Amino acid sequence: MHSKIIKTQLAVVIHAEEEFDWTRNEFHKKNTQVSHVNEFSEFCLQLLSMGAALTIAVDYPFVADKNAQAVLLRLLKDYPNRVEIASQVHAWVTPPFFHDNKESEYHSYICNLTAEQEFAKIKSLSDFIELNLGVKPTTYLAGRYGIGKNTCNTLKKLGYNTDISLSPFADFTRQQGPDFTETTNQIFSQNGILRWPHTSGVISRSLLVTKWLNRRPQYIKKLLAHNPCLQLTRKLLGLKILRLSPEGVRLKDLKKLAHAQIESGYPNLIFSYHSPSLKQGLTPYVQTAQDLQSFKQETLEFLKWYQDTYDAQFICVQDFTG
Numbered sequence: 001m002h003s004k005i006i007k008t009q010l011a012v013v014i015h016a017e018e019e020f021d022w023t024r025n026e027f028h029k030k031n032t033q034v035s036h037v038n039e040f041s042e043f044c045l046q047l048l049s050m051g052a053a054l055t056i057a058v059d060y061p062f063v064a065d066k067n068a069q070a071v072l073l074r075l076l077k078d079y080p081n082r083v084e085i086a087s088q089v090h091a092w093v094t095p096p097f098f099h100d101n102k103e104s105e106y107h108s109y110i111c112n113l114t115a116e117q118e119f120a121k122i123k124s125l126s127d128f129i130e131l132n133l134g135v136k137p138t139t140y141l142a143g144r145y146g147i148g149k150n151t152c153n154t155l156k157k158l159g160y161n162t163d164i165s166l167s168p169f170a171d172f173t174r175q176q177g178p179d180f181t182e183t184t185n186q187i188f189s190q191n192g193i194l195r196w197p198h199t200s201g202v203i204s205r206s207l208l209v210t211k212w213l214n215r216r217p218q219y220i221k222k223l224l225a226h227n228p229c230l231q232l233t234r235k236l237l238g239l240k241i242l243r244l245s246p247e248g249v250r251l252k253d254l255k256k257l258a259h260a261q262i263e264s265g266y267p268n269l270i271f272s273y274h275s276p277s278l279k280q281g282l283t284p285y286v287q288t289a290q291d292l293q294s295f296k297q298e299t300l301e302f303l304k305w306y307q308d309t310y311d312a313q314f315i316c317v318q319d320f321t322g
């Protein structure tokens with residue numbers, strides 16, 4: 001029996017940003033080093049040559065880097081229909097600065113600034129991208145998924161039409177960030193802004209359970225409670241909540257997650273990673289040469305599998321047609 005062909009679109013979103021000590025949760029404005037441009041560029045070309053489309057969500061230090069600028073301009077010139085520049089605001093390295101040299105964890109979430117301060121930072125990055133790369137971004141990503149109640153209005157004023165900052169099932173409230181535990185992967189419109197979540201979701205041993213939970217995130221919160229009985233249930237179900245990202249997620253689970261999302265009624269996927277993961281030792285996910293090799297190989301294999309398995313289309317976020 002052949003399974004039915006489902007139409008699905010996938011956007012590769014690269015968080016293109018400075019290097020950061022992920023173990024230390026410190027937010028210095030001088031922390032702007034970008035030493036992985038060659039590795040970033042090489043892998044972009046590999047993905048493009050296999051047919052993928054890239055949405056590169058650049059932040060301020062990345063655009064400020066002259067090598068990165070040259071690479072981005074070249075990609076835009078050589079692949080005008082398959083490369084999009086989106087903006088990604090890391091509040092602590094984006095002028096104007098409102099606090100000292102170092103941001104608190106609270107203010108590292110840009111949604112915790114005032115509406116005027118959030119506006120000023122998003123505008124400053126947007127203008128900086130336009131000045132240096134000659135394109136006006138229309139897709140926005142809040143660094144640390146820090147989207148808040150004022151963000152959509154701000155985006156509209158600044159000429160954006162799409163936001164990709166929702167991170168379903170994730171709860172950042174312990175770090176004073178947003179709570180997405182009741183957010184699904186459903187794409188929707190809000191005040192004229194298209195909201196396309198970063199694909200994250202549930203997998204388990206039972207497709208039926210998986211589909212049920214992916215549509216009802218409120219139950220996941222209950223299932224994750226500390227309770228020996230629930231712990232056993234989770235184990236028996238093989239329940240995992242994962243992001244569609246090669247960072248810490250193996251190929252087998254990436255395929256399972258993509259399949260689960262498509263089957264759950266969310267056929268449009270965002271596959272994402274951070275640019276520093278392309279150089280050994282810069283993120284917790286890629287520490288050894290072996291990690292780096294599997295990161296790249298599994299990314300390529302996943303995208304190839306996706307293309308071969310479904311009636312699939314690789315798109316930039318800005319080209320989403322619903």
Ligand SMILES: [Zn+2]
Pocket residue numbers: 015017088090143144
């Ligand atoms: Zn980031």
